[in-house]
Amino acid sequence: xxxxxxxxxxAPEGQALLDSLHxxxxxxEIAVATRLRREHPAELVSAALGQARLRQRAVVxxxxxxxxxxxFTPGGGEMATRASVAAYRAERIAALGVRSVADLCCGIxxxxxxxxxxxxxxxxxxRDPLTVAVARANAAALGLADLIEVVEADxxxxxxxxxxxxxxxxxxxxxxxxxxDPEGYSPPLSWAVGTARAAKYAAIKIAPGIPHEAxxxxxxxxxxxxxxxxxxxxxxxxxxxxxVRATLLPGPRTLRTEDPxxxxxxxxxxxxxxxxxxxxxxxxxxxxxxxxxxxxxxxPTIAYITADELHATPYATAYEITDxxxxxxxxxxxxxxxxxxxxxxxxxRGSAIEPEELRRKVKPQGPNSATVILTRVAGAPAMLIGxxxxxxxx
Numbered sequence: 578x579x580x581x582x583x584x585x586x587x588a589p590e591g592q593a594l595l596d597s598l599h600x601x602x603x604x605x606e607i608a609v610a611t612r613l614r615r616e617h618p619a620e621l622v623s624a625a626l627g628q629a630r631l632r633q634r635a636v637v638x639x640x641x642x643x644x645x646x647x648x649f650t651p652g653g654g655e656m657a658t659r660a661s662v663a664a665y666r667a668e669r670i671a672a673l674g675v676r677s678v679a680d681l682c683c684g685i686x687x688x689x690x691x692x693x694x695x696x697x698x699x700x701x702x703x704r705d706p707l708t709v710a711v712a713r714a715n716a717a718a719l720g721l722a723d724l725i726e727v728v729e730a731d732x733x734x735x736x737x738x739x740x741x742x743x744x745x746x747x748x749x750x751x752x753x754x755x756x757x758d759p760e761g762y763s764p765p766l767s768w769a770v771g772t773a774r775a776a777k778y779a780a781i782k783i784a785p786g787i788p789h790e791a792x793x794x795x796x797x798x799x800x801x802x803x804x805x806x807x808x809x810x811x812x813x814x815x816x817x818x819x820x821v822r823a824t825l826l827p828g829p830r831t832l833r834t835e836d837p838x839x840x841x842x843x844x845x846x847x848x849x850x851x852x853x854x855x856x857x858x859x860x861x862x863x864x865x866x867x868x869x870x871x872x873x874x875x876x877p878t879i880a881y882i883t884a885d886e887l888h889a890t891p892y893a894t895a896y897e898i899t900d901x902x903x904x905x906x907x908x909x910x911x912x913x914x915x916x917x918x919x920x921x922x923x924x925x926r927g928s929a930i931e932p933e934e935l936r937r938k939v940k941p942q943g944p945n946s947a948t949v950i951l952t953r954v955a956g957a958p959a960m961l962i963g964x965x966x967x968x969x970x971x
Contacts, residue, residue, distance in 0.1 A: 578650060580710050582624035586648070587714060591621060598629040599645060639687070646718045648711045653685035656750065658782070661826050662801055662808050663691035666780065670742055671695040673778050673816070679737040681772070682746045682764075686712035686725070688782075692744070693724035701727045702735050733764055742778035742815075745769045749784055759783065759791060766791075770812070778815040785810045785859050799824055802856035805894075810859065823860040823892070830891045832857060838864035844873040844883070846901045846954060849966055851882040851893035852924065866892045876953045879927045887966055895966040896948055904928075904958035909949065910939040912962065917943030925951040928958065 585591045594617060601609055606626060613622045631649035638659045639647060649657075658666075666688070670678065676697060680689045683701035685708060692699045693716070701716075703709050709729040716725040728735075737743050747762035747769055749755060759766035766783065770793055773779030785800055785807045792798045797813040799822040817835065824831045841864050851870060853863050858880045867873065870893070872884035887895060902908060913921065921941040923932035928951035935951070950961040 578624055578627060578707065580707050582620070583648065583707065583710050583714065585621050586624055586628060590617065591625065594621065594625040595628060598625055601626075601629055603630060603633070643690075643719065647685075648714045648718070649685060650707060650711055652750070653708055653711060656748070657685055657687035658691075658746075659803055659808055660687065660691065661803055663688045664694070665801070665824070665826055665829055666811065667691040667695040667697065669813075670744070670778070670780065671697055673742070675741040675778055677740045678742045678744050679735065679740040680744045680746075681732040681735065681737075682748060683712055683727070684708060684746065686715045686727070688744060688746065689725050689727075690715060690719055690721060693721040697724070699725045700735075700737075700740065701725055702730050702732050703727075704729065704731050733768065737772070737776065740776075742780070743772060743776040744780050744782075745772065746782040755784075757784070757786070759787060770796075773812070773814040776814065778813075780814070781812040783810050783812060785856075789861060794819060797822065798860070800856040800859040801826065802854055803827070805854060807855035807859055821860050821862065823854065823856040823862050825854055825856060825891060828891070832860070832862050832865055832892055834862065834865060837861060838868060840864055840877070841867040841872070841874055841882075843875060843877045843955065846875050846898060846961065847872075847883045847885040848898060849884050849887050850875070850896045850898050850950065850961060850963065851884065851890070852896070852926075853880055853882065853893045854891075857892050862892075866890065876927070876955060879953055881926060881950070881952060896950065896961075896963045897966040898961050898963040900960075900962035901954065902960045902962070904951070904960050906935075906938055909935075909960055909962075913939055913941050913947065914943075916947065917945045918947045919943040920946035922946070922948040923951065924948060927951075927953040 631654050632644050635644040635654050678692050678697050678699050680699050680701045683689050683703045689699045689701040701712055709727055713727040716722045769781050795818045797817045797820040799811045801808050801824045803826040820835045822831055822833045853866050863880050867882045870884050870888050872882040875881045875883050919942050923935050948963055
């Protein structure tokens with residue numbers, strides 16, 4: 578898609594065409610395209626079908642109500658923040674008393690939309706003409722154009738002095754895929770940090786795999802998961818220097834500390850095994866969860882917690898363990914056959930074997946279910962057999 582395609586989609590004929598494709602089946606695209614080209618220009622039909630596909634994919638991130646009113650570029654939809662995460666972050670920013678934000682590297686406008694819905698006035702900036710046009714169209718489509726000003730510019734040349742806060746989302750993808758070096762971001766993380774330091778409040782969205790040693794001392798670092806999947810990390814400036822957070826959505830539920838605990842000791846596997854949420858692991862807050870549970874690690878290098886009692890916690894998933902065995906496919910296959918296990922959930926941490934490979938080799942059959950956890954216990958490869966534990970009453 579190019580700016581001319583977008584302009585055509587925003588015109589009455591394009592709007593009617595998009596409306597007609599709300600529920601179209603991509604498997605029938607050739608037939609649909611052939612039919613529509615009898616009544617509409619071929620270029621418009623191609624643009625509308627492409628946009629319809631992107632809207633269907635975007636439902637996961639934005640929900641059907643918004644996704645089918647918004648506009649997307651192929652890369653922009655993939656890089657946009659999930660709406661639930663953007664809304665949580667916008668609420669945090671609004672709670673600081675912020676009333677205006679400069680959103681630098683705004684992309685298709687997902688974060689700007691969330692900020693505006695929180696009642697914040699937004700300057701949304703991006704240097705790509707099509708991306709800017711899409712962001713502007715999205716603000717209008719969702720009735721937020723009065724709060725969002727979209728500008729095409731190099732973010733490094735934008736004066737943000739008149740705004741209460743700055744939000745930065747440097748591009749972390751290049752021509753060869755993901756960029757893992759923060760100085761390879763566009764713009765580089767060092768520039769983003771310098772800009773954040775100059776603002777009263779600032780937030781920088783970064784990849785969750787960022788090394789802790791790369792976090793500036795004056796920043797608060799937060800890792801966010803949604804539905805158990807780690808989505809991003811955020812560096813906050815002007816809040817709580819040196820603090821570390823793990824935030825779980827929906828909720829939110831936040832585990833926070835300014836003085837992280839040392840790693841807990843390892844010990845024998847107890848009756849229950851706890852798998853910490855990915856945000857907890859990324860934030861290096863496993864020790865805090867272990868202390869809450871009265872637990873210990875099963876291995877000094879593995880982020881699994883074990884305990885002899887079951888405790889309710891939002892920060893980890895609990896499993897009741899029935900067997901602790903040295904790793905061995907023949908032994909596992911025989912045990913599963915003996916117990917009639919046909920539904921097998923495979924978890925792994927610290928094991929080279931892949932879940933699908935394991936299922937293929939043990940060929941589970943039968944009416945029962947079980948969970949096998951491939952890991953290390955006291956340095957040795959091990960298999961823990963069990964099932965999800967029923968949470969105790971709080």
